[in-house]
Amino acid sequence: MSILVIAEHDNSSLKTETLKTVGAAQKIGGDITLLVAGFNCQNAVEAASKVNGVSKVLVCDNAVYEHQLAENISLLVTELAADYEHILATALTTGKNFMPRVAALLDVSQISDIIDVESSDTFVRPIYAGNAIATVQSLDNKKVITVRTTGFDAVATDGTAEVINLDTVTDAGISSHVSDELTVSARPDLGAAGVIISGGRGMQNGDNFKLLDGIADKLGAAIGASRAAVDAGFVPNDMQVGQTGKIVAPDLYIAVGISGAIQHLAGMKDSKVIVAINKDPEAPIFQVADYGIVADLFDALPELESKL
Amino acid sequence: MKVLVPIKRVIDYNVKVRVKPDQSNVDLANTKMAINPFCEIAVEEAVRLKEAGIATEVIAISVGDKSCQEQLRTALALGEDRAIQIETDESLDALNIAKLLQKVVEEEQPQLVILGKQSIDSDNNQTGQMLAALTGMPQGTFASVVKVEGEKVNVTREVDGGLQTVALNLPAIVTTDLRLNEPRYASLPNIMKAKRKPLAVKPAADFGIDLTARTKLLKVTPPAQRQAGIVVESIDELVEKLKNEAKVIS
Numbered sequence: 001m002s003i004l005v006i007a008e009h010d011n012s013s014l015k016t017e018t019l020k021t022v023g024a025a026q027k028i029g030g031d032i033t034l035l036v037a038g039f040n041c042q043n044a045v046e047a048a049s050k051v052n053g054v055s056k057v058l059v060c061d062n063a064v065y066e067h068q069l070a071e072n073i074s075l076l077v078t079e080l081a082a083d084y085e086h087i088l089a090t091a092l093t094t095g096k097n098f099m100p101r102v103a104a105l106l107d108v109s110q111i112s113d114i115i116d117v118e119s120s121d122t123f124v125r126p127i128y129a130g131n132a133i134a135t136v137q138s139l140d141n142k143k144v145i146t147v148r149t150t151g152f153d154a155v156a157t158d159g160t161a162e163v164i165n166l167d168t169v170t171d172a173g174i175s176s177h178v179s180d181e182l183t184v185s186a187r188p189d190l191g192a193a194g195v196i197i198s199g200g201r202g203m204q205n206g207d208n209f210k211l212l213d214g215i216a217d218k219l220g221a222a223i224g225a226s227r228a229a230v231d232a233g234f235v236p237n238d239m240q241v242g243q244t245g246k247i248v249a250p251d252l253y254i255a256v257g258i259s260g261a262i263q264h265l266a267g268m269k270d271s272k273v274i275v276a277i278n279k280d281p282e283a284p285i286f287q288v289a290d291y292g293i294v295a296d297l298f299d300a301l302p303e304l305e306s307k308l
Numbered sequence: 309m310k311v312l313v314p315i316k317r318v319i320d321y322n323v324k325v326r327v328k329p330d331q332s333n334v335d336l337a338n339t340k341m342a343i344n345p346f347c348e349i350a351v352e353e354a355v356r357l358k359e360a361g362i363a364t365e366v367i368a369i370s371v372g373d374k375s376c377q378e379q380l381r382t383a384l385a386l387g388e389d390r391a392i393q394i395e396t397d398e399s400l401d402a403l404n405i406a407k408l409l410q411k412v413v414e415e416e417q418p419q420l421v422i423l424g425k426q427s428i429d430s431d432n433n434q435t436g437q438m439l440a441a442l443t444g445m446p447q448g449t450f451a452s453v454v455k456v457e458g459e460k461v462n463v464t465r466e467v468d469g470g471l472q473t474v475a476l477n478l479p480a481i482v483t484t485d486l487r488l489n490e491p492r493y494a495s496l497p498n499i500m501k502a503k504r505k506p507l508a509v510k511p512a513a514d515f516g517i518d519l520t521a522r523t524k525l526l527k528v529t530p531p532a533q534r535q536a537g538i539v540v541e542s543i544d545e546l547v548e549k550l551k552n553e554a555k556v557i558s
Contacts, residue, residue, distance in 0.1 A: 067472070067474075069474065070437065070440075070447055070449070071440075071446050071447070074441065092468050093450060093465075093466070093467040093468045094467070094468070096433050096449070096450075097437065097447070097449050097450070097465075098437070099437075100402070100433070100434035100435075100436075100437035100438045100441070101437045101438065101440060101441040101447070102441075103403065103434070103438065103441075104403060104406060104437070104438035104439075104441035104442050105441050107403075108403070108522065109401050109402070109403050109522035109523050110402070110403075110432070110434050110438075111523065112431070112432045112433055112434060113431065113433075122526065125431075126431065126531070127334075127429065127430055127431050127528070128319070128325045128334060128428070128429055128431070129428060129431065130531055131324065131325050131530075131531065132325055132327050132334050132528050132529070132530065132531070133528065133529050133530070133531050134525060134527070134528050135525075135526040135527045135528075135529075136523050136524070136525055136526065137523065137524040137526055138522070138523055139521070139522050139523060139524060140522050140523075172446070174444075174445070174446040174476065174477045175446035175447075175474055175475065175476045175477065176474065176475045177472070177473075177474055177475075178462060178473040178474060178475050179472075179473045180470065180471070180472050180473075181470050181471040181472075181473075182469045182470035182471075183469055183470045189468070189469070191468070195556070195557075219557060227486075236470075237452070237466055237485075237486070237487055238466070238467075238468070238469060238470050238471075243428075243431075244486055246468075251556050252550070252554075252556040252557065262324065269531075269534055272556065273550070273554045273556050274534075274537075275546065275550070281539075286536060286539065287534075287536045288534045288536065289536065289537055290537035290538075290554065291537055291538060291539075291540055291546055291549055291550070291554070292537065292538070292539045292540070293539065293540050293541075293542075293543070293546055294539060295543075300543060303543045304543050304546070304547070307543055307544065307547050308547065308557070
């Protein structure tokens with residue numbers, strides 16, 4: 001069997017989540033090809049060529065792919081699809097955007113957000129915000145799949161794949177990129193961080209999120225937030241961890257002033273170790289936390305920072 | 309311009325689902341149902357476009373059995389002008405829903421189709437993008453700002469790491485994210501008025517589309533439960549446990 005994995009990248013680097021999507025492809029089993037579609041994306045291609053388990057890297061380097069516009073990328077993937085039984089993308093905002101378009105153009109269903117592989121046509125995925133787990137069989141001859149990376153291990157990066165440049169240009173000509181407004185941060189991405197510290201409504205305002213900075217610096221952590229904190233306007237939406245935000249599974253997740261609403265738990269309950277700091281001993285977050293401390297966060301955070 | 313808003317009837321977001329003992333699916337008997345929250349945002353956006361004088365007619369549409377008329381009536385009470393139910397007793401794959409919607413788009417010729425980005429039951433996040441592919445339209449998914457400007461619509465999208473703005477030729481597809489707007493509540497007079505607004509029922513079988521399922525649900529199980537851990541007494545104890553017991557910090 002042949003599997004095409006579409007690399008998630010920003011032209012200058014390969015997103016680490018791609019390594020986990022390749023991990024999912026290995027679990028399906030077959031010859032794995034990685035597609036890097038971008039513009040001036042040599043660095044991403046170089047990183048892609050080192051991904052273990054990948055035999056070929058297909059490269060489409062053209063301005064029409066610079067911003068990963070779904071209209072253009074989906075045409076490209078559809079054109080390449082004939083040679084593959086499985087087509088996989090990472091279930092991040094880019095993959096979620098173009099992949100159903102690919103599926104519809106190929107006239108097949110998509111299996112979204114898989115967290116496990118049972119066989120080459122049967123996959124496990126969460127439904128109802130993770131409150132139920134479905135095992136789904138695809139009856140299509142071609143499987144179009146997005147992979148939730150928290151379910152799979154990253155592959156190593158000491159491989160040597162053959163790089164093949166394609167000159168395929170697929171420009172739908174119906175959409176264009178206007179601007180990006182990306183959060184600039186020296187901290188790791190939520191999706192890639194080994195440690196995450198998140199604040200909730202208990203933080204009381206956006207300013208108080210600074211209390212998390214020192215701890216995040218010491219632990220090399222990313223900073224997240226609950227939907228309640230985002231809805232209250234404390235912090236921007238790209239920090240949101242939860243069913244409607246980012247789904248994360250770091251080694252250590254520290255929830256500060258977060259009650260533990262079901263929609264937040266859906267985004268972080270696969271973390272290896274969960275710590276909860278909350279002054280309400282009845283908060284549901286304590287039911288999933290490995291270590292809980294009932295304390296006022298305004299006392300606990302400075303103390304924790306000083307003792308790390 | 310005409311705006312089409314496909315909506316889905318789902319379990320109310322406050323209700324916790326239970327898995328059936330035979331693992332065939334979740335148990336929805338006697339549960340409270342509602343418009344999918346993301347679809348509600350889509351309805352609101354369409355109504356605001358009409359109030360702003362940009363949209364001339366806003367149409368709600370849903371695919372399902374008779375019970376989804378309840379959600380269509382709610383959409384009418386929120387300000388949609390008329391509604392279409394595509395009637396079927398089957399639970400259809402997103403691709404088949406998109407194919408049915410494609411036929412309606414061909415008939416109604418809307419300039420904008422606004423959908424929720426995903427439904428909170430199947431969590432697929434597919435229908436809008438699939439409809440865009442089938443109709444050949446551009447798509448602005450996970451929208452937090454929608455601005456119609458002449459022959460184009462500018463959509464600001466919630467992406468990993470921040471926001472991306474794209475310009476789409478009309479007609480176009482938009483799928484909503486949470487921050488696009490805050491939906492209004494339907495007033496009692498509007499609920500009464502909605503009862504008299506037109507609601508057309510069209511059997512799915514009349515569309516001439518092969519609606520055979522492409523996926524098979526083999527089983528549904530409850531998620532693995534996490535065991536509650538321990539409550540520590542002090543920050544010192546917490547740091548000690550994280551270092552020596554969990555070994556997640558050094």
